[in-house]
Amino acid sequence: MHTENLTILFVDIAGFTATTNRQSRRQNASLLQNFESLLKPQIKKFSGQLVKSIGDALLLTFRSPTDAMLCACRMQDRLALHHQQHPDEQPIVIRIAAHLGEVRTARHDIFGEAVNLASRIEAVTPPGEIYLSEAVFLAMNKTEVQVTEVGLFQLEGFSHALHLYQVCHCAPPALPFGSHSADLLPVSQPALQRGAFVATALLLCAGLSWWFWPQQEFQPNLPAQLAPAKAARYVAVDAPALDEVAFSAEQQFGLVNAVHQAIEQVPGYYPADQQTAPQAAERIRLQVSTAVYPRPNTVTVHFQKAGVAGLTLEWHADQTEALLQKVSQSVVRQLGGQPETAQPQRQLDPAIFQLWLKAEYQLSTARQKNELAAVQTVLQLLDQDGAALEQYRPAQRSKCSAGTLLFQLSQQPAALEQIHAACQALTGPTATAADWLVYGQYQSVRGEFNSAEQALQQAIALRPGSATAYTELARLYQAANLPLEAERVYQQAVLMQPDHWYALQALAVFQLERGYLDSAVANFKKVIALLPQSANALTNLGSAYLLQGQIQAAADTYQAALELSAEASTQANLATIYYYLGRMPDAIRLYQQALLQLPDKFELHGNIADAYRQSGASADASRHYAQALQLLSRQLRLDPRELALQAHYLSHSDLQQASSVMANALTQDSKNAEIWLLDAMLQVRLGQPAAGMTSVRQALQYGFPAKLLAVEPDLATLSTKTEFQKLINPTTGR
Template identity: 25%
Template sequence: MERRLAAVLIADVVGYSRLSEIDEEGTRTRFQSDLRQAFEPMIARHHGRLVKTMGDGVLAEFHSVVDALHCAVDVQRDLADRHVDAEPELRLDFRIGINLGDIIVEGDDIQGDGVNIADRIQRLATPGGIAISGTVYDQVKSRVAVGYVSLGSQKVRNIAEPIRVYRVVLDPAAAGKTVHARQGLRSWRLAAAVVAVIALPLAAAAYWWPPWTIFEAAAPATRFAYPIPDKPSVAVLPFINVGGDAEQDHLAEGLTDDLITELSKVSGLFVIARHSVFAIQDTATKIQDVAEELGVHYVLEGSLQRAGMRLRINVKLIDAFSGLSLWAERYDRQYADLFAVQDDVIGKIISALSVKLSDGERNRLARIPTESLEAYDYYLRAEQEGTSFNDVATSRETLSYYQKAIDIDPDFADAHAGIARVAVDIWRNDYNFLWSGAVARKIAYDAAGQALKIDPNNARAQTVLALLQLVDGRPQAALESANRAVAAQPSDAEAYANLALILAHTGSREQAIAEIEKAMRLDPAAPPSFQLLAGIVYYKAGDDSRAVLLMEAARDALPNAEPAREFLTAAYIHLGDEARARQEAAKLLELFPNSNLTYYGYLYDYWREEDRNRHIEALRAAGIPQWPFGFEGADADRVVGDDLRNLIKNTSWVGTHKNGTEFIQYFDSQGNTAYRSANTNITGIVEIEGDDRLCEQFAGYFLDRMVCGYVYRNTTGDDGPPGDYVRISSQALTYFSVKPNPTQ
């Protein structure tokens, strides 16, 4: 391992994800063109080395910081010339950061603090601009014909000590001059284009306000990733826990969540979803970035410190167009006053933005979630665990926190709705690791019902209820519940997404697309699970091209998610891309070898018949088998009639599953059955349909559905699996022999 001092240059595309959603292939083509025509020749001309590209980024190293800065300046000027006629919403704008520091060389790659700091500095550059560290500035300040704006010492993520940062001003009139951000516009008389990159006065209060409170003059509207809504639009940034006690992180996150939730209940506001504001905290370094990337006019930021029973909260509402504070407040109160502080903050925001409340909204905002701060604390801890319940430990801990909150306050509606949300997620995704699907479904129904009994306007509970009603074959009731969820929380992305899903299932395709677009606008940096849901909505609505873009992103982030593989397989077939469909189907069968068309037919029995048939036939065309493990039995070997009836009359089956699990299954003469294996002990009923279909139903399994299949004689011989018979159903392939039950 080699260490050395080097000048590191990192460039990154502003808003690349948003551009890719608009035109993925075109965006990638434009990036590759800029790489070949601007970066590669300029890096070579200035004696640098292109280390690698990183998705939408470029990493290069130079022996000389002067060469590195010359390269960056030439690249940005060249790109500006190349893109002068480009459509603003499709143009690629790069931020470039340069640092001089220690790097670690591993083969052709480099890493270490020198690289990490360059990356953090790059995020402080303006779109189309350059930022450099103090170590670079000290070497180049009089040697390159550019000007500089000092941002002072900046605290950046995962770097212990603050870093001096300078922005580079490319206009020749600024050459050789350095001003400080606090000097603002007084120092230079530059052209308007240059003025736009000089920082406005920076308010003192550094201890309380995070580094993204560095303001600039408002960028042109074309810089915004999305059109600004026609109603006041707000992003609530994650509150900063400045007390240093990690135990209070959940309180800071909880305050953020609650403000988002409460503001989302106001129909006169447009409020960005939780996931997007938490996701952007790692990339946005100033209020302008937040506003541009999320497409909002106003940003709320704040900090929190708890010391014993004292609570100090600072809040500021900023107009991102002007960089000016519309309202700011400092609260120094008892912890017991937390809800009163929240109410005051919400009221002041609504007042500052001149939003009128309906009587219903006023009543909903006046309702406090619980009288118990202890119960509220447990609820916040549950919420902090996040919304991904794909492992036993996380699910158990989340549920235990919700339950502790309910034990303290049984009338805590949000805690009941939280349990419903966990349960429906386990049920909907068929995790089957904590409860069976049917048990999870019942818990979701019960918890959602209890939440709505306490608070009929609980949007999360209404959303859960809508999903359950849809799968139960009650589409009209599901639609009513989904619409009630949206009405209760008009800026809730999840409520809109589930309404879109139900509309797609009921055939209202254009309306479904309109609603999912609302959901994605509210959550522009959506998590993979949300992207998958949106992709399924587009798929069900018949827009396979847009569905594929979203589901590919979800698949790449969640490579073991069965629905992503399944729906992508079918969508590729609909688009005529059989090669990619078969590739995806092969991966689906590799990950889930018991995938089969019969199972999907049962699973989607609540779909409209034409939609279900379209989906199944697409999967069939891609190579998904009719039965698990590709089993195909000969008609001559199928057991039918009295021979089949005798197999389930006072008998026991002893055998193994395809996966090697041993089992024994008992049948009496009244149509009852009991199944036993090392980890399963269930009872159910059995019957014969027609003359040859064996059907079973086990309480609490596969949504309590009757599952049917066939029995064949095992003709594989001594080289095949042991047993006289083969049982095939949508969920299992077993080999067994039969023996009579002992007589009483």
């Protein structure tokens, strides 16, 4: 249990008991479902934490009192807007009370006098109002929320009278607390059917999303706040192309990898990759020469940082392990650091070491491409001489990392069982920061969040300047559905290394997923300033623009990304933009280019089929719909989104079967914006515009961007209706 100062909000439905006495149980359940589904997106937008939901009441906490009051205004206005849009439904009227004070937190609950006082303020708050204590009034930004004093109140259980304030109302026809209607619509990132590749490459080298929720109680233990470290400096390794006969690809990889790992040991330095190399502040020149004297195929390695004495080694394949250790120690010293003290280990048999080096090289390639078969090959290599490699910690680290990646790609629990012993071997008093980082990632995908947090904290303790370790810890909190903690640690990583692109991009992705689109755009722009030649960073920015509804800005950004690299994901994204803009020939051209790279991507076949259909090329459309359906049929199981896409593809040949499949998808997941959009399209094809409007309303409620709905060609027959226009722009027609 620990204490901290938080702003507490109590939210409850006024007159709930009287209302429920007049309703059936189904109506009661529907009212409560509307209550939570309408308010939770607003809480999310302002980084609020839902402590608990008690029937008709919510208990929330915020770190910022201003955010708490802005959220309170948005919640009141969201319900008012819903009532305007659905005048026939029972209106939901809430009261909100706020107080700021010290609370004790334990087991996902909060306790203390501040909580009791907030509850007492809620008891005197009139329906439809927002009351706040003097503590909140003094701490908040009063230019953002206008308040007025209500008076002195003697609250039950408190000996002295307290000053209370209320948030001012706005004059009609505005919403009661002045929110813009567009701001009240959910903006969390949906999966866009036509943009199946939107934001697909959000994190370079960051692995995949975590798959499991925690299996045990998880109380985060945040790292202490740090003062800003010096800005990250990237070190590029300039290595020429080498003759693989004299110096194998595995040995070349081992050499460069040893230099990279050495760079990471020095606080403030990071190894440059292809994207950061042009802007690197330091460069290490790696020279490898071959000769026939004194023996055939003699390899000499020389590497040096400008202005510092270098190191020259004669390379012998049977001494690779010892030579790489010398390389690592020399690089650390050249950068002004102190080599980490490693636990002495028995030198491996040279053949065994070469086997591990080959596996590590192939793992690096497999990680970049996310190739399932390649990862399986790596694990087979590491099992060839298991007894010897079990005693070699780097090999155990490789096996743990490979198995974790295999699980992320295959979702097969057996992959984690296979590597359990290897991962456990990474722990203990001799473990390095790299060991703890890999072990933390393994525990994360297992859902053992307490163990994962401890491991990542150990990595941070051993390498305090590692923005990468902080970023992985933040991703852990994000996976554990602890957005406040995740945001704090992401911010801490960026504070430590303001121009560390990996941390910045991870923060921007988090903000995109949370619906903080303006902040995400700002941080993606910072990443691009650091990596001006990164097509991936531009693709991410384009995705953020698309979710904002800035279609032209998204198109321009995707085009800039394509000029740097013709990635299939970027081609598909830009094709989607052209589809929405009605430029079907351009959309088809780009979808065709993407299919050359990803011929087995069923979404691409479905997307190009839609574009052909809109162009009147029905034969081509039918052919690609058939291919999409065939690819889907190869999957052992379809998730709800895939079922909805299957129904969409079927709807152009068999409406009855499409209706049955879509009903199944909605039964499995009734809160997916994309599924509701696809159902709206199906209802239009069935000649059911009223049902189509209902599905459009649901798609909006669950987060589909209104501006994209407005330009969806398959909803053209609905877009002319006044009701549709009011949904897309609620201020229209008043």
